[in-house]
Amino acid sequence: MFQFKLVLLGDSSVGKSSIVYRFVKNSFDEFRESTIGAAFLSQTIKVKESDDGEETVIKFEIWDTAGQERYKSLAPMYYRNANAALVVYDVTQQDSLVKAQSWVNELKNKVGDDDLVICLVGNKVDLCDEDAEDNKRAVGTEEARSYANEQNLLFYEVSAKTGLNVQQIFQSIGEKLFETKSEEIAAAKNRQIGSSNDHVNVQLQRASTNDPTSCCF
């Protein structure tokens, strides 16, 4: 299983959280191991390994902004070691694509990883009906798509309300990550053997004993 950190960005009320909520809710029954809590959400998907048709499980650790983007108060911790990002705008709000573009710049500035996978997501397409009189669309699909192509971003228009394309966002991010990171993953596997000099992290939820006095002293 491979684990990736995915962060959400975009202005308040474009529906960042709803997209994740939809993704996690819909997949919840299928993958029982989803854990959700106040830290961040985790959700797994499966991607096909190209050669032999075998499936690989990819686990997303999804970080929501928790509202800290509203006054530009996201902490460096939020961006650190992110592998993927959803930059969300609202297709019914004219200036929200412009704001999404500034979030893309912010991301490229803050995240060191050159392989960072960014997906531009236009939300609320359920409010757009090209033939209806109350069509609320304010950002054209082609305008957003050409920006995404230019910046080498994945691009989807979705509806968190109906679920349209929501699963696909995560699926294609997963595939792209698997593709770009597979070499690194293999290298990491090899390095594990006989490497003593790696700095190992301590997992705090796993104390080795509850009674420290019983050990060693």
Next chain:
Amino acid sequence: MLSPERRPSMAERRPTMFSSQSHIVVPHLAGIEDPLPDSTPEKVDVLIVGTGMVESVLAAALSWQGSNVLHVDKNDYYGDTSATLTVDQAKRWVKQVNEGAYPQCYSNAKLYVSTSIANGKGKYASRDFGLDLAPRILFAKSDLLSILVKSRVHQYLEFQSLSSFHTYENDSFEKLTNTKQEIFTDQNLPLMTKRNLMKFIKFVLNWEDQPEVWKAYSERPITEILVDKFKLEKPQVFELMFSIGLCYNMNTKTPEALQRIRRYLSSFDVYGPFSVLYSKYGGPGELSQGFCRSAAVGGATYKLNESLTSYDPSTRVAYFSDGSKVSVSEKVVLSPTQAPSYNQNIPKQEYEIHRLTCIVEKSCEEWFSEGESAAVVVFPPGSLKSGNQVVVQAFILGQGSETCPQGTSIWYLSTTEQGPRAEMDLDAALEAMEASILRESSSDLENDESILQIGPNGEAMINSVRLGQSFKEYIPRENIQYLFKLYYTQYTSTPPFAVVEPSFFEMNNNPSKQMVPGASDNGVLYTAMPSAEISYDEVVTAARILYEKIVGSDDDFFDLDFEDDDDVPISKEDYENAIEDDDEDQDINMGVGRHGSTECVGEMEI
């Protein structure tokens, strides 16, 4: 029992969302389920100004309890007095200090930055470094650690172990004899000393229950009981007092010192064969960010770059630099660094802490234990050329901490010596560290005559000089390259190495510290500046006292559970089995660091 005056918890306030259990249950999708309000709050329960460590823990505790919190900071970064800064941020901070932006809190900042970092054109970038204004180590058995786990804030963070404690004596670094095994196998310890040491260690783990042993010594320095009663000799006494206990001078009283020694020993082997941890990417600055994020998930509103310009205690309205205002129904909590300068009740900061932070172009791995990237070096009183009367403590972080790039390390030195002597002590300690690391890392041993010895048959032998041996005679052939050097004085109201007293927060009730009539900060709760203590010991104490002042009781301070709590600590057997399987299906965490290295999440205790 919950106090009847306490504020209704989040569970009681929003019964539709939360179950009616007595403690707070965090539902699935907390922070996601509930769409956030669009506008700036006009009214909040609590306004917290400054995002330092204590304020951040308090914000998280209050948010989860159900208080409506607005948390602001005048800086464009989190952390305030506990911030982790890049080199550029440190430069700006120094400028602010010297312009008098923090009267009574910081002074006398002196900075050198090498051209290798300056201007973004050198070998290193400003953001390659994370420099803590108040570096801290975390004991494995401590109140803060349990709250980190309980609140799940630990999941935002990464921790590494620190087992290298050195005491500097006779011009050399003695490595701490850490474990029972080490005490038994140490060739240099006489049998009698080993026995006495074991006897003391057995005692100290339950010292409070044995007043017959220490009562007579309770007003006397710890040295007396160690020497008279336990027959320990100077090297062991120093090690127990200064490395294990991290005491600050020879006069530390018996109960206090016993408490400090036990803190270390009871933390040992909780997560593995070490007592102390530190967080990667930065210390308190990183933890502050984690608690602020937790508070935000719990519903708190965050605004950086926002300073409190004034507060009107009669209308309870706070005004900010961006023109906005908020009405505060309960309390304003204010960091002394962020108070409007005309405020009249700002607590007096009587004590000085002198700090020296250096970035050194040396990995300093020689000081670290295997697989680790940090060390603590203590210079006991009288051990330095300057004739220091109190300890100098040094905390060293290497590149594994991800606070500095490969081939460099950060040295944090501090002392509670007051006045101009302090800087002399810091310089003397720095010189000793320099000499030590040059000695330890010298690559041209063969050519160095000072360590060549002639064997009995006239052959040349290399005297293998390892850690712990004197480098008095050694003349280094190279110099230490400093990339960054920062001296500053921090002020605090907390006496050296004590933790903040509850009475500190009693300002408004204490007749001896009467409020200035009509002052603009009457009724405001001030937080304390960080103490000189190198551990996080005071943080939870201070946050809990403030919490109680606001909520009325600390009964439900971080009393929260998560609905999906399947991460219950697994039993010893499960744990061991899990480790056996580790080789096959270890998860690979693709959190790719700045240097493209992929880190494998493994267990420490193998």
